[in-house]
Amino acid sequence: MLTNLQQQPADALLALIKLHNADPRTDKIDLGVGVYRTGQGDTPVFGAIKAAEKKLAETQESKAYLGPEGDMGFVEALMPYVFGKVDPTLGGRIEGMQTPGGTGSLRLALAMVKRAGVRRVLMGTPSWPNHAQICADLDLEMAGFNHATPDGTADMDALREVLRSAGEGDAILLHGCCHNPSGIDYENDEWDEIARLVAERKVLPLIDLAYQGLGLGMDEDAYGLRRVLVAVPEALVAYSCDKNFGLYRDRVGALYVMMGEEAQLAAAMSNGHALARANWSQPPDHGAAAVRLVLEDEALVREWLDELDTMRERIRQVRSRLAAAGKVGTLDLAPLGGQNGMFSILKLDKEQILALREKHGVYMAGSGRINVAGLTLGNIDTFVDALEEVTTG
Ligand code: PMP
Numbered sequence: 001m002l003t004n005l006q007q008q009p010a011d012a013l014l015a016l017i018k019l020h021n022a023d024p025r026t027d028k029i030d031l032g033v034g035v036y037r038t039g040q041g042d043t044p045v046f047g048a049i050k051a052a053e054k055k056l057a058e059t060q061e062s063k064a065y066l067g068p069e070g071d072m073g074f075v076e077a078l079m080p081y082v083f084g085k086v087d088p089t090l091g092g093r094i095e096g097m098q099t100p101g102g103t104g105s106l107r108l109a110l111a112m113v114k115r116a117g118v119r120r121v122l123m124g125t126p127s128w129p130n131h132a133q134i135c136a137d138l139d140l141e142m143a144g145f146n147h148a149t150p151d152g153t154a155d156m157d158a159l160r161e162v163l164r165s166a167g168e169g170d171a172i173l174l175h176g177c178c179h180n181p182s183g184i185d186y187e188n189d190e191w192d193e194i195a196r197l198v199a200e201r202k203v204l205p206l207i208d209l210a211y212q213g214l215g216l217g218m219d220e221d222a223y224g225l226r227r228v229l230v231a232v233p234e235a236l237v238a239y240s241c242d243k244n245f246g247l248y249r250d251r252v253g254a255l256y257v258m259m260g261e262e263a264q265l266a267a268a269m270s271n272g273h274a275l276a277r278a279n280w281s282q283p284p285d286h287g288a289a290a291v292r293l294v295l296e297d298e299a300l301v302r303e304w305l306d307e308l309d310t311m312r313e314r315i316r317q318v319r320s321r322l323a324a325a326g327k328v329g330t331l332d333l334a335p336l337g338g339q340n341g342m343f344s345i346l347k348l349d350k351e352q353i354l355a356l357r358e359k360h361g362v363y364m365a366g367s368g369r370i371n372v373a374g375l376t377l378g379n380i381d382t383f384v385d386a387l388e389e390v391t392t393g
Pocket residue numbers: 034100101102103104128175180208210240241242243248251252253
């Protein structure tokens with residue numbers, strides 16, 4: 001029976017990690033895997049999380065089941081950061097639940113919209129590959145539109161065009177900030193227009209916020225999300241704490257649902273809970289409990305936000321250095337300075353990407369996506385020289 005299962009393609013990024021690990025060169029550069037790295041190339045546990053974990057180990061008295069919604073203290077403590085301080089529940093119309101990472105949240109959100117009768121998911125491409133994989137797994141039709149123009153800005157014409165022919169029964173998946181893989185985010189005035197168009201066309205927004213605080217700042221990175229939410233009756237937010245709390249393998253995320261009226265929340269959330277029960281029953285506790293303990297302690301909040309500031313500043317510093325290199329062979333690195341978050345795409349072909357790896361020990365995804373946090377002030381020049389060499393022949 002099980003021999004009916006067909007071989008699936010290997011995950012390209014995981015294969016790249018293996019290749020990188022096996023490379024004995026000490027000056028190799030890993031721009032593949034999507035984790036933040038310090039100037040020393042490490043991905044450390046946040047100090048605030050270490051402190052919270054210590055507290056958790058000392059004070060947690062039971063690991064009994066919590067329920068499919070997970071740690072609601074965590075879910076609620078996060079809301080002011082996501083939705084803003086004044087009324088983070090938008091008049092009681094938003095409720096959340098804990099999920100295993102942003103991926104778990106997206107999975108639930110897309111399963112919910114499918115249950116609700118959504119037929120198509122509009123999505124700017126390229127996108128994080130798992131978006132398409134989850135839609136395909138749920139048999140949800142996708143309507144792709146071009147996310148970015150060749151000059152490195154968001155392709156608003158493509159977005160306007162796809163929304164013109166969209167309507168009720170369509171959802172749109174939007175990256176709240178730090179677009180993966182392009183780093184190209186919407187400007188605030190573009191978000192204003194998106195909010196208006198999505199509301200006009202009655203398209204259901206699903207906003208993926210996986211890098212809050214790593215782009216321009218905690219509030220700045222939530223501008224689009226907040227703008228869209230005040231414009232529409234219903235929306236979903238898939239949130240990940242895996243980057244902005246450095247908890248990747250602990251799988252910390254939340255799904256927030258906004259309904260037109262508070263009274264409609266219970267029915268909607270009961271679907272979220274039932275779907276969670278059928279998928280993973282309950283989310284893993286540890287990471288979310290640690291985030292809750294950070295958010296409940298003013299000093300730890302300050303420490304966490306300081307750590308996040310340091311990360312964001314480092315990313316911006318690397319981006320400025322790359323942008324300052326300007327034209328490099330056939331590439332123009334200048335736009336990287338205005339892009340946000342860890343990722344950008346370099347227009348390189350397969351041979352050039354292979355040459356970077358084989359000749360220069362530079363590892364990046366086959367799409368040309370680079371994790372700029374994989375660069376340090378010590379190796380940027382080497383990287384830029386390698387780019388120059390492979391693009392000029
Ligand atoms: N959305 C985007 C755009 C992402 O890049 C990622 C992670 N790479 C996620 C969601 C999911 O994050 P998590 O690791 O929390 O599942």
